[in-house]
Amino acid sequence: MANSHLDIQQTNIRRIKMLTYLMFFMFAMTSDAVGVIIPELISTFNLSMAQASAFHYMPMIFIALSGLFLGYLADKLGRKVTILIGLSCFALACFLFAIGDEFYYFLMLLALVGAAIGVFKTGALALIGDISKNTSEHASTMNTVEGFFGVGAMMGPAIVSYFLVNGLSWKYLYLGAGVFCVLLCLVALLSRYPDIKQANDEPVTLKGTMKMMRNPYALGYSLAIGLYVATEVAIYVWMPSLFIDYKGEFALVATYSLAIFFTLRAAGRFMGGWVLRRFRWQQVMFSFSLAICACYLGAMSLDIEAAVFLLPLSGLFMSMMYPTLNSKGISCFPVKQHGSVAGVILFFTALSAAIGPLLMGLISDLFGDVRYGFYLATFFALLLCLLSLFNLIKDPSAHLLDEGENEVH
Template identity: 75%
Template sequence: MVSDSKGCDNRNHTRIRVLTYLMFFMFAMTSDAVGVIIPELISQFGLSMSQASAFHYMPMIFIAMSGLFLGFLADKIGRKLTILLGLLLFALACFMFALGESFYYFLFLLAFVGTAIGVFKTGALGLIGDISTSSKQHSSTMNTVEGYFGVGAMIGPAIVSYLLISGVSWKYLYFGAGCFCLVLCWLAYRADYPQIKRSSTDAINLSSTFKMMKNPYALGFSLAIGLYVATEVAIYVWMPTLLQSYQGDYTTLAAYALTIFFTLRAGGRFLGGRVLDRFPWQQVMFWFSFAISACYLGSMIYGIEAAVVLLPLSGLFMSMMYPTLNSKGISCFPVDQHGSVAGGILFFTAVSAAVGPLLMGLVGDIFGHVKYGFYLATGFAILLCLLSGFNLVKDPARHLLTAEAH
């Protein structure tokens, strides 16, 4: 009987993992396709680059707000209801793209999409903690989840490119995502979720989320994640602009630089669990952040000829940074608080994803070239390396990540 019970739990956990992988895949398909949609918007509506860039910033801002202000729902009403609510809102917003043609209408829907993503993503992140038996397994699952996100980040832009070449509106990407989301709603409804025991009698509400975000471990991991995200987003937002006038010996490599970056990032995440099984996560974070900063420094010192190679290569070293830092930050807290802390970390993630490229653009405008924005991104990478070095030497969260030692 015990064996049958364990077998049933394992099957349920496998279904939940697959559901989570598919949710992140769908999220990436829409969010990372924005870069391909923006030139079409500029042409269609006669927008400036700063106006069109709102297509990137708008959902990020509302993901941040949703994570911070609604993240507690995953702990208060349960993972299942939270995920279903987020997915249904996402599907509704996607289908509504077919009902309008105004740029500002689309921005409103992207705010809707960002809010929905913040809801179902915090529910999914809390769910990963529910089915993980140790901090190490949590990190391994997070790397696989982000691997599927990486695949979605490649497929979404490819779908939009194919639609545009075929003379079909980019809005069909959202229609397809809406249909896919309804399938995920059915899977989420049918799945059996583990019961979570409360470790605290404190009320679960917005106040508890703000109280939690004052925790030094939540702030420390959020700072590290913010620096990492600003470093990563610099690549897929501004690297195409940096390389667009390149005429050297590696023109083919420059043309596919962003695809190479996404491929290395996704592939590295699928291998992340094996790497973390062999080496302590503190060492992995330090040496990978050191390699990222070296790629940036080499690009800035040796110029665009080096950047063509080194910036896409940085995707391999970036692959495990976000899911591992995210996992360890969440694992510092009891399981019944994972939704709230995931929402807080998601807030810093999305704010950094929105503000980092904006600051790079401002610096580039002030000094007259996008390469000066990459000097700022290099600073982010170096700060991340220094923070990882501190974590390697001091290991401040060791006593909270007790499961890591088992």
């Protein structure tokens, strides 16, 4: 009887993990396709680069606000209810794309999409802590989650490109995501989630999340993740625009540069667990951030042909940065606070994803070339490398992570 109960529990955990993986897959499929959609928007609505970048930063701003102000719901209402609310709102927003054709209408829907993502993503991030036995398993699971995110990031642009080549609207991507989201809602509804023990004298409120905003460890990891995200989104938002007029010897590589980037990023994330088991995570973060910085510096200091290869190559080194930093940041706190800290980290993640491309668009418009925006992204990559070096030398959160190594809960 005991073995039967254990088998049922393990099967349920596997189902919950797969649900979590597929949620991130769906999120990436829509969010990372924006680089392919932006040139179409510029052409259709006669937009500047800064205006068109709103298609990216609008959902990111609302992901940030949702993570900050609604992230505590994962701790208060429970992971299941929070995830169902987020997925339902996401599906509704996706289906509403079918009935409008105005740029500002799309932006309104993207705001709802962002708010929904902020809700179900904080629930999913907190859930990973619930089903992880220790911080090492947490980091490994996060890398697998981001591996599925990477696959979705490859499929989204490919699907949109297929639609556009065949004369179909990019909006079909959102309609398909809406249908997929409804199926995920059904799976979430039928799944049994682990119970979370809450201290009676510590009610979960928005005030607790605001208090978390002053925690130096939450802010430190948020800063590192923010710098990483600003460096990464520069690739999938603006790299297609950087190479759009390139007709040189490596034009074919430039055409598929975004697909190459996402492929390398996804492959690296599935290998993340293997690498982290063999090397200290601090060493991995510094080595990979140094390689990212080198790719950017080479791409900007050499000619366009070098950028065609070096910018996509950076995806291989970006692969483990976000999931590992996210995992370590969340693991610094007890499980009952995972929803709140995930919301804080998500706030800075999405805020960086919104502001970074916007600043790049403004600088590109000012100087008349998207390459100038990439100079800013190179600066972000350099700051990330320096922060990783500080973490390697000082390791300020070591005592918190050591406490959680034996038991996350």
